[in-house]
Amino acid sequence: MGSIRSRNPLPPLTKSLLLTSIMGLSSALCANPLVPDDIAYRPEGKVALSQNTGDAVVVGTAQLPASTTQPPSEAGADTPAQTHYLPQNQCADRSRDHNTLHKSLVITRFTRRNPQSANAGNLYAAEAGIPEMIRAQLTRTHQLLPPAMITQGFALPNLSETQLKQQAQKIARQTRAQFVLSGTIDDMAMTDASSTYNPGLYRQLANGFHNLTGIEKFDKRTRLFTLELELRDGFTGEPLLNRRYSASGVWNTRKAIGFDSPAFLKTPYGRNVAKLSGVISDDIAQTVDCQPYIASIDAHPGQTQVILQGGANNGLQAGAKMQLYQVIVVGSNSEYQVSETRLVRRPTQLHLSEVYPSHSTAVVEDGSYLNGHYLAVID
Known part of the structure; x- marks a missing residue:
């Protein structure tokens, strides 16, 4: 008597799919008929998002898509040309x-x-x-x-x-x-x-x-x-x-x-x-x-040496020169308690004399004193 052999054994993928089907059938018989209430889903229609129309x-x-960041308008477009x-x-x-x-x-x-x-x-x-x-x-x-x-x-x-x-x-x-x-x-x-x-x-x-x-x-x-x-x-x-x-x-x-x-x-x-x-x-x-490097300045009245909140960790080096900008807050002529901060370039540079990991010391080149809020910029 000859032995009985399977003539067409099932491929492994077919066996796996068959097993999955059997498991799915068994679980369907005892499945909970309701989706849990605390599971968020997207209802019919669009979900309201914010009104941002950017990229x-x-x-x-x-x-x-390719990055298509649009540059914002420059502040002070309607200001005098000398500023x-x-x-x-x-x-x-x-x-x-x-x-x-x-x-x-x-x-x-x-x-x-x-x-x-x-x-x-x-x-x-x-x-x-x-x-x-x-x-x-x-x-x-x-x-x-x-x-x-x-x-x-x-x-x-x-x-x-x-x-x-x-x-x-x-x-x-x-x-x-x-x-x-x-x-x-x-x-x-x-x-x-x-x-x-x-x-x-x-x-x-x-x-x-x-x-x-x-x-x-x-x-x-x-x-x-x-x-x-x-x-x-x-x-x-x-x-x-x-x-x-x-x-x-x-x-x-x-x-x-x-x-x-x-x-x-x-x-x-x-x-x-x-x-x-x-x-x-x-x-x-x-x-x-693509933005200029900017560091805040700590200045004291009557001193030409200032402290910059930036140093070697930022890539600054002793001997480098930085442009001086003054922080100006301009109030709105039409809206109450609305103001705009502008950075105004001054005809003065800073010379970095000493650079430390987190801060630097600099000297105002023309020897003038700084009164107000200023920033050092590499632009």
């Missing part, structure tokens, strides 16, 4: 790239418009996690001093532009930073929460197929991430970069894994959020590189 950068659903203000140069042609000096940046804790959108996966730490991701990218790949982090939020939607400027200036003074970065997380919702948390039989089979093959096309477990970012000059409070960033990816876990954890970064959604932080850091670095 948008998308990761996960479209190719990244020279410090321009906020964006150097789109890279002709005035100031990236040889290390500038200081402070990153605030981000705010969130819809706290419930973090419920799925317990991603409540995103307000601090995203700034930390950006900080790590900037420190690792760009010529910046390690950005400072503060736990204070910043970009609240109910603040006026004047209040935003004043808050940026206050934070910059407290942290001795040249730039202030803030952000608001608009959305972290799921487009179809039931696909992850209460899938039917067919969807469970489809989810198993996507998990097994790694194919993300047609996977319905999409989760969104939308962030509005703003970079401001710390001395004037003026915005230098205002842009909306978006990412999306498959959210294929029901576990409360938390934000920026190893498990989070293993999900397609987590990987795309991390990739987006790299794009953000590149945009920030490009904008910062």
Whole structure:
């Protein structure tokens, strides 16, 4: 008697899909028919976002567009020609790239418009996690001093532009930073929460197929991430970069894994959020590189020697010369308690005599005394 053998053994992939189907069928029989109430999802229609109409950068659903940051208008365009203000140069042609000096940046804790959108996966730490991701990218790949982090939020939607400027200036003074970065997380919702948390039989089979093959096309477990970012000059409070960033990816876990954890970064959604932080850091670095290096001056009446809040850590060297600018606060003629900070160039230079890691001493070249608030600029 001959032995009976299987003539057409199933390939390993087919066996895996069959096993996944059986598991999906068994779990469907006992599945909870309702999506948990605390899982945020995207309802029909568009979720209202802020009214910012700046550039948008998308990761996960479209190719990244080229960086097209538009330079803000120069302050004092209607002022007399003999008054020279410090321009906020964006150097789109890279002709005035100031990236040889290390500038200081402070990153605030981000705010969130819809706290419930973090419920799925317990991603409540995103307000601090995203700034930390950006900080790590900037420190690792760009010529910046390690950005400072503060736990204070910043970009609240109910603040006026004047209040935003004043808050940026206050934070910059407290942290001795040249730039202030803030952000608001608009959305972290799921487009179809039931696909992850209460899938039917067919969807469970489809989810198993996507998990097994790694194919993300047609996977319905999409989760969104939308962030509005703003970079401001710390001395004037003026915005230098205002842009909306978006990412999306498959959210294929029901576990409360938390934000920026190893498990989070293993999900397609987590990987795309991390990739987006790299794009953000590149945009920030490009904008910062194109700004003049500015250091605040501590001057005492009757002395020609001054102290600069910048030193060897910033790339300054003894013997270098820096241009002197005076900080002028101009009140509005039409609005109450509204003012604008301008940096006015003075026909005087500073000569760096001694340079230390975090500060420097300089001498005013013409021997004059400084009365008021002044800045030293390499422009």
